[in-house]
Amino acid sequence: MIPFCPVPNRAKILIPNLMNSRFWSQVVRDLTPYVPGEQPKIAHLIKLNTNEHPSPPSPRVLAAIRAELGDDGAPLRLYPDPDASLLKAAIARRYSVTPQQVFVGNGSDEVLAHAFMALLKHEQPILFPDITYSFYPVYCGLYGIAHRAVPLAADFAINPDDYCHTPHGQPGGIILANPNAPTGRLLPLAAIERIAAANPDAVVVIDEAYIDFAGEGSHSAIPLTARHDNLLVVHTLSKSRALAGLRVGYAIGHADLITALDRVKNSFNSYPLDRLAIVAATAAIEDQAYFQAACQQVIASRQRLTARLTALGFEVLPSAANFIFARHPKRDAGQLAAALRQRNIIVRHFKQARIEQYLRITIGSEADCQTLAGALQDILGN
Numbered sequence: 001m002i003p004f005c006p007v008p009n010r011a012k013i014l015i016p017n018l019m020n021s022r023f024w025s026q027v028v029r030d031l032t033p034y035v036p037g038e039q040p041k042i043a044h045l046i047k048l049n050t051n052e053h054p055s056p057p058s059p060r061v062l063a064a065i066r067a068e069l070g071d072d073g074a075p076l077r078l079y080p081d082p083d084a085s086l087l088k089a090a091i092a093r094r095y096s097v098t099p100q101q102v103f104v105g106n107g108s109d110e111v112l113a114h115a116f117m118a119l120l121k122h123e124q125p126i127l128f129p130d131i132t133y134s135f136y137p138v139y140c141g142l143y144g145i146a147h148r149a150v151p152l153a154a155d156f157a158i159n160p161d162d163y164c165h166t167p168h169g170q171p172g173g174i175i176l177a178n179p180n181a182p183t184g185r186l187l188p189l190a191a192i193e194r195i196a197a198a199n200p201d202a203v204v205v206i207d208e209a210y211i212d213f214a215g216e217g218s219h220s221a222i223p224l225t226a227r228h229d230n231l232l233v234v235h236t237l238s239k240s241r242a243l244a245g246l247r248v249g250y251a252i253g254h255a256d257l258i259t260a261l262d263r264v265k266n267s268f269n270s271y272p273l274d275r276l277a278i279v280a281a282t283a284a285i286e287d288q289a290y291f292q293a294a295c296q297q298v299i300a301s302r303q304r305l306t307a308r309l310t311a312l313g314f315e316v317l318p319s320a321a322n323f324i325f326a327r328h329p330k331r332d333a334g335q336l337a338a339a340l341r342q343r344n345i346i347v348r349h350f351k352q353a354r355i356e357q358y359l360r361i362t363i364g365s366e367a368d369c370q371t372l373a374g375a376l377q378d379i380l381g382n
């Protein structure tokens with residue numbers, strides 16, 4: 001049975017909240033905030049825990065920031081363009097849509113938050129997989145949105161039938177990460193189209209944070225937005241464009257969906273993107289050649305690392321992302337993560353049912369991958 005999670009998320013409130021103040025609103029008392037991967041302030045650490053890109057961004061990004069700053073930084077006196085029109089135009093050109101079909105925000109986390117508020121908050125509970133990006137239930141808690149966690153299949157695949165013609169009727173909305181996180185598994189476009197068609201009165205959000213690492217062929221659902229006015233596709237510049245530090249994400253969909261996001265954005269923060277972010281993100285989107293080479297480099301490293309870990313006895317899920325999700329049948333994942341940490345390598349370990357024996361390992365530089373594989377070989381030998 002699909003567990004039903006009413007509003008607010010009572011399951012989490014069983015943990016006594018020791019940090020508390022009489023000044024806190026009831027909303028704050030009830031929150032279960034997202035816990036991001038660690039950003040340690042230690043030098044010489046091999047950081048494979050938050051799926052950042054191993055290479056710097058396009059050199060054009062740096063040139064654009066320098067040009068915007070000028071000699072004396074005077075442009076920073078002025079507010080940025082609240083519509084980030086320059087960036088929207090570049091994204092629209094890149095994906096053959098109109099600027100009215102593009103929304104931009106301060107990282108895709110902000111774009112997703114606005115989508116939850118603007119498009120997914122309805123009477124019916126929304127649907128997403130039991131194992132997926134752990135920010136989704138956090139937004140549900142923040143905005144008071146009920147959800148059903150739909151179990152992934154035993155092989156961690158999403159079964160599209162679970163999202164089509166469910167016995168509960170059309171859901172309030174659906175959100176899927178594709179490729180899914182932290183599994184890295186890719187759902188074919190035909191399945192996404194089927195889900196969108198089966199739920200014409202619900203918005204289906206596809207979070208494509210990792211889609212650029214899916215490799216050969218076109219896997220993005222963006223072209224489907226032309227046929228399905230209920231489909232919203234969300235991208236980030238944090239992973240494939242190597243700009244996690246810049247905080248830029250965007251969404252593409254029918255202009256009516258974009259208007260809804262704009263209404264929330266303009267009720268929250270008129271200037272989510274600063275002047276440097278607008279010009280830098282535009283430069284990154286326009287440098288297609290650099291981008292494709294950088295993605296290819298990660299995909300090639302992923303293939304080599306997968307082969308190497310498989311040879312060490314790991315079971316590695318097929319990944320379409322810039323990370324792999326792997327378990328060793330004879331070794332506890334928490335202990336492996338701790339042993340790596342002692343060797344100054346950090347990977348992500350989720351203490352969550354079904355996946356507590358897995359490690360999520362970001363594809364770093366070729367040297368990082370070599371060091372990681374060597375360390376694991378060493379640890380397993382002991």
Ligand SMILES: *Cc1c(COP(=O)(O)O)cnc(C)c1O
Nearest residue numbers: 107108109133181209236238249
């Ligand atoms: C990293 C990630 C995001 C957030 O990206 P930002 O643009 O850095 O906020 C969104 N969704 C998924 C699935 C991610 O892994």
